Amino acid sequence: MPGGSFEAYKNIEDTLLKVAAQVPDSGPCVTYIGEGGSGNFVKMIHNGIEYGDMQLIAEAYDVLKSVGKLSNEELQSVFSEWNKGELLSFLIEITADIFGIKDDKGDGHLVDKVLDKTGMKGTGKWTVPQAAELSVAAPTIEASLDGRFLSGLKEERVEAAKVFKSGGFDEILTDQPVDKKKLIDDVRKALYAAKICSYAQGMNLIRAKSIEKGWDLKLGELARIWKGGCIIRAIFLDRIKKAYDRNPELANLLVDPEFAKEIIDRQSAWRRVVCLAINSGISTPGMSASLAYFDTYRRDRLPANLVQAQRDYFGAHTYERIDMEGSFHTEWFKLAKQSRS
Template sequence: MAPQLASAVHPSAGPCTRVLSAPKPAFVPRHQTSPKRGLSSASRKLVPCAPARRCGRTAAVAPRSAQTADSSMASPTAQSEVGLIGLAVMGQNLALNVAEKGFHISVYNRSGDKTDAAVSRAGKEGVGERLHGYKELKDFVASLKRPRRVIILVKAGAPVDATIKQLTQFLEPGDIIIDGGNEWYENTERRQAELAALGIHHIGMGVSGGEEGARNGPAMMPGGDEGAYSHLRPVVERVAAQTDDGPCVTYIGPGGAGNYVKMVHNGIEYGDMQLIAEAYDVLRTVGGLSNEELAATFVEWNGGELESFLVMITSLIFSVRDTEGEGFLLDKILDKTGMKGTGKWTIQQAAELSVAAPTMAAALDARFLSGLKDERVAAEALYAGLGVAAPAAAPGVDKAALVADVREALYAAKICSYAQGYNIIRAKSMEKGWGIELADLGRIWKGGCIIRAAFLDRIKVAYQRNPDLPNLLVDPDFAAELARKQDAWRRVVAVAVGAGIGIPGITGSLGYFDSYRRGRLPANLVQAQRDFFGSHTYERVDRPGWTHTVWDASFGSADSITTSGYNN
């Protein structure tokens, strides 16, 4: 099997090592009651980095003693290069990452027990001399070197505003606040304007990678004042995941550009996860593949063009047995998917920008439908009574052929999903004048983040080759691949429809591909209908200008049946 995708710098590795994840068959997780844990050490292996580029890791210094928050508070002096507020899972792990990379960091949390926990953990992990806990905000601020760089990792919205209000009592002009949460970009821009009046800089920085990424190296997307970012850059370039293309962080653009790009990143993530789930559904339901067969299939896929973090962890998920009962854990999980809102924001933005995003929209709709568990169970019983059979494995199905087709369909649909996300970012960048370099996104998303994938290298190259590329679907390399894979893609859609399996992401992606590649669509009829009932006029193909027609005299003038200001 080909080596897996590099995810981050591992804390126990030497000065130039990377973590590669390798699935192991049928293992039992060591932390069954902690669903947010990262991959166990059993699923990691260490390999040397390429000698031409160092990972930037500073060896940890063993602590003289386990430092407590109270002892750290005794004499606050300006010793720390970075401060961090908010010591939940992401905050604590990011703080430890910063300390491990050789920076002194001060930490503060509203509840002191989390500060104590962070300091205690720092001592155990060998970075206690560089992580300093404080229980008074004033002392926390006093411990920071100027210009003070304070990362906030608290719940988005009002809690961020409340934290900033308290923090600014002690900050001075020139200091920098960095919001690392999943914040709505307009909130970021509002805060930037408010803080600018005080002479304080504000950077909205998306952070991707989850708990493991925060600890070992995430992908980061900072946006705001570029001069302020220059003070943050030495830290984040060391803390970020490292790949053969450099650190997985770059200045995204002014204003809320960083938060916006992270939002769309999450929308792409929604699409990616839905497409993988649909591939699983077809293979399991139509092909009758067992969990063991699915695990082996995804391991194989992760060794080729589908190599990615999500495909890799999916292969592991299939292998995990239930420690509280018989069989596999996946089969015991309720089929209801949660969400935190960034996917919804992405689709709302796509609509406002008039950018088609059917793959991500289908993923969002699928989550909504998953939440209707009781209704779905009742509907299943209703239609069973009416003779509508439940989806089942096809008799005599050629498993190998089905697996090969689904592999092609999944890859083609993923290209469409990424194309839609990039088009949303490009449209917003043009609207706001952000000047986002799309090629840079392919580079920084290669490591650390949830959507990291091998083919991001090719997306980067596509936008380097043509920065004005209107759509990934017309990049010569991707277009050639889609042309080769379309037959398999269509077969998967056909077999799913025939079996009664909804695969809206894969089907929506195919519809996107087919519509985008056609020079003429049936939109002429829709426009004629609009003109019929609403006098909205239409353009002709044989001459310029706008035309209105009274289509049927019995209806009278179309204007007479429309309300004032009506627009469809």
């Protein structure tokens, strides 16, 4: 993802085109990103999206294993099957592989012996402050980062589990029988829908920074070069490229006609999975944050009017009205006092 001097890029372009990953019908997975630090920024957001992707996959695994009681053999089969359809990607592929590896130092599968404590090198972590600086909502990526922070509290979580278990609060709150086939299909749909939201947030971050810096980044072209040689490479990126090809000024992937239809078709399953997880005491912060993002974005009226009224009450921050132009301030305390007397 080279950025900086275009003249410098042209001097090494031939070499980069040869060493870059090659994707049939798409070409070399490299392009000149833009001026200044645009290449570094795009790489950083790529890694933030990667955090979200991995978190969502882990949540799908948790629901299938903890609620659906799928064995590692069944999980391998499920993820292998998923990798033949809309979820086809490097991360789904390696996840299926992981479930098939036996422990060479003991009995059982290796994945069950891996400490549930996720590390990080920082690039995904840098994405969240950028979202705050740019005032761009990125709740799925933020949830994935919080998930890593909480995973790092292993010793505290072990002690917390003892406290709540002694109070009769089991790790899994319900042990209800589930239709495995139905659950697997619902989780697949939920994972795909949540994934759309995660990528939408990442693309919006790139657009906002591009506007701020005047980089004129081409989001469809970025999706193209991510199709090979990247951790988030996936068939899904073809859909993203086509969405931006159809409308380079697309405000959000969620409102692309094809993606909108796909989310509508999957939202019922998505809600079932999140509700099942909540009722079972299984944390799905990424899927839940993605669903909240979707539900917030699709509504033309939010309870933000109350928050703004509160701000005007205690800080005279003023507010706008829906029925007339201008900025207004109300003496809320005085009126409330009069109404109580």
